[in-house]
Amino acid sequence: MSVRQSLLAILAQGPCYGYQLRHEFDRRTGAVWSLNVGQIYNTLERLERDGFVRRGAPDAQGHVYWEITDEGADDVDRWLLSPVERGAARDELAIKISVAATLPGADAAEVIARQRAETTARLDDLRRRRDERGDADAEGLAHALVMDSMMFAADAELRWLDHVGERLAAHPQHALALELTAERPKRGRPRTSGPALV
Amino acid sequence: MSVRQSLLAILAQGPCYGYQLRHEFDRRTGAVWSLNVGQIYNTLERLERDGFVRRGAPDAQGHVYWEITDEGADDVDRWLLSPVERGAARDELAIKISVAATLPGADAAEVIARQRAETTARLDDLRRRRDERGDADAEGLAHALVMDSMMFAADAELRWLDHVGERLAAHPQHALALELTAERPKRGRPRTSGPALV
DNA sequence: ACAGCCATGTAACTTGTTACATGATTTT
């Protein structure tokens, strides 16, 4: 929902045309995530379908301006005043490590080591990019905020990986391993007991 | 991709039927994210379409067993040995705060304060749930790992929110604010210069 | 003339998510 909601929030500032929205989104998020232009137009059409925006009159250059509706403005207000629900979405890394740790056939320590190397390199890269860009103007400040966000997250990730690594190392070989058929439910539904096609 | 890849990784341990896969996924991820059963069957059909799994013979109870293909097993190996790409996906919170901070009409400090309250409460909740469940058995340990992951992330989030709050407070009123039309491209494409319908 | 950007759109696709239908078996 972040793209959809961000575009709507920008439109709450005043009418924009599609290409301009991409520019505004980039400036405000430090141009960290490149946004395919096509997605702008898709999203605008979906917002229109939901009654949150409407097409305005084109200007002298023929730009298709979009303006927010009252319903859309209400949605922006609600968005800004309600916290983002973390933990509702699945965490790909937590799932992966957790699954790998409980899979008897997988080398969890190796998975952790590789992730750790990647994240360490990533942290350096983030720091470099933040320092390169600077934070003199508003756009640079936005970029720095996003870089910081990722650096805090990467740092936490490293500490968690170490934490997991220690816990796994502390346990006897494969104490976490979960066999597939450990406790399979006994109830079934008999349909065919013989081969499918004889 | 986390559900898809996790199910495939579980199937790499041996054939499973749909309902069983849900159980296995839950055990291995601490049952933190409830997985709608329907999604299992959808995902299996898509994995079959992609040649990563195939339907095996049903057992005496009529359970539809699924088994991994060589291609699927290769995919699991690749998944486990390649790090999760963090930062490729957009961070909803980073975007929201960054957009709110650059929107002249929004009260970024209020947005941050509300998020902070939510995350603090969430951190307490996570700690409580982790301690309640314990980590005696393998399943409990998996649960604890996931809870820890979320706690590390929530902690980092709090520190980032404070960091952003300080930066915003340090700057003069609305120094971050980005006006919509600051520098709009001059190039257009003339199509209609008059009103659309006269 | 031509490359490259500005600008709008369309079509097809991915993963994830939910609601619903159906029926068997087990528990109470």
Next chain:
DNA sequence: AAAATCATGTAACAAGTTACATGGCTGT
């Protein structure tokens, strides 16, 4: 007998993502 759980599926949809088509305008 009723409620709960086991089990398989289907249909529809959301948000995101990409590739492509089509032009106009700008700078070299």
